[in-house]
Amino acid sequence: MGKGLGALIRPEKEKKEKATSKSPKIEPGVTEIAVNEIRPNPNQPRRDFDQLALEELANSIKQKGVVTPITVRRVDSGYEIIAGERRWKASKISRKRRIPAYVINVKNDAEIMEIALIENIQREDLNALEESEAYAVLNSKYDMSHNAIAQAVGKKRVTISNSLRLLKLPTEIRKSLRKGDISAGHARAILQGKTVSEMIKAWKKILDDDLSVRSAESLFKKQVRLKKKKKVKGTAPQIMAIENNLIEIFGTKVKLKQGKDGGSIEISYYSNEDLDRIIELIESIQ
Numbered sequence: 001m002g003k004g005l006g007a008l009i010r011p012e013k014e015k016k017e018k019a020t021s022k023s024p025k026i027e028p029g030v031t032e033i034a035v036n037e038i039r040p041n042p043n044q045p046r047r048d049f050d051q052l053a054l055e056e057l058a059n060s061i062k063q064k065g066v067v068t069p070i071t072v073r074r075v076d077s078g079y080e081i082i083a084g085e086r087r088w089k090a091s092k093i094s095r096k097r098r099i100p101a102y103v104i105n106v107k108n109d110a111e112i113m114e115i116a117l118i119e120n121i122q123r124e125d126l127n128a129l130e131e132s133e134a135y136a137v138l139n140s141k142y143d144m145s146h147n148a149i150a151q152a153v154g155k156k157r158v159t160i161s162n163s164l165r166l167l168k169l170p171t172e173i174r175k176s177l178r179k180g181d182i183s184a185g186h187a188r189a190i191l192q193g194k195t196v197s198e199m200i201k202a203w204k205k206i207l208d209d210d211l212s213v214r215s216a217e218s219l220f221k222k223q224v225r226l227k228k229k230k231k232v233k234g235t236a237p238q239i240m241a242i243e244n245n246l247i248e249i250f251g252t253k254v255k256l257k258q259g260k261d262g263g264s265i266e267i268s269y270y271s272n273e274d275l276d277r278i279i280e281l282i283e284s285i286q
Helices: 005-022 051-064 085-092 107-123 129-138 148-155 159-170 169-180 184-190 195-210 211-230 239-249 272-284
Strands: 030-036 071-076 078-083 098-103 255-259 261-265
Touching: 005 129, 030 078, 051 085, 071 085, 071 107, 078 085, 078 107, 107 129, 107 148, 129 148, 129 159, 129 169, 148 159, 159 169, 159 184, 159 272, 169 184, 169 195, 184 195, 184 211, 195 255, 211 239, 239 261, 261 272
Parallel strands: 071 098
Antiparallel strands: 030 098, 071 078, 255 261
């Protein structure tokens, strides 16, 4: 001993000073990682990467570097991307050797999926179908309820349910939605069709006539009005107007039944999932 208290304190202080001097001058929590040590996330919610847009981003990265760090986690073979695959791909194209990244700890694959989904939604990087598919993975693979997904991504429960309904569209319509030929609004209008043939017919009409979302919604309203005129010739116009309004809201058949002193509203559903969707819509109306 015999060296005094200062000798015991000084080495620890010197360690801190050395560590500080060697630390890179970057944001807290961010480090630079070799691009070839990173692998993509197999559950990445984004499926489509526009090659021209990647080239443009790569040119930007050549000039300015990667402005927003990607997010990764440690794995046995290096690092796995949680969010930022597009920036990583563009960095490879621009032949960057290293890329800034947040290295974070995550509990499980479900949490990785949540973070990746939230990051893409906040950046508006996902198309409507990619978002639906990501919700479906959280729901089916990781057993998250619609309510749990809604809380995780900061959206309403009914929004999640309506998004998942897009996956019920026929294959060719889903491809059209993914490519951007139609919007999510068009797709929801098409879902009013009760059969695949009705949906296909509406979809082709939308494409051929370049219909707006409002015009697409009116396709099925007209069909409903024609059917009601045939079945109930004596129905008061006011009642029909109310029924049509409710059909638009609930996206299914609605019937008003009048009695002497009141009446009832009959809402049709065609599956348990359809019933859940209608209940969520009713709960969301305040």
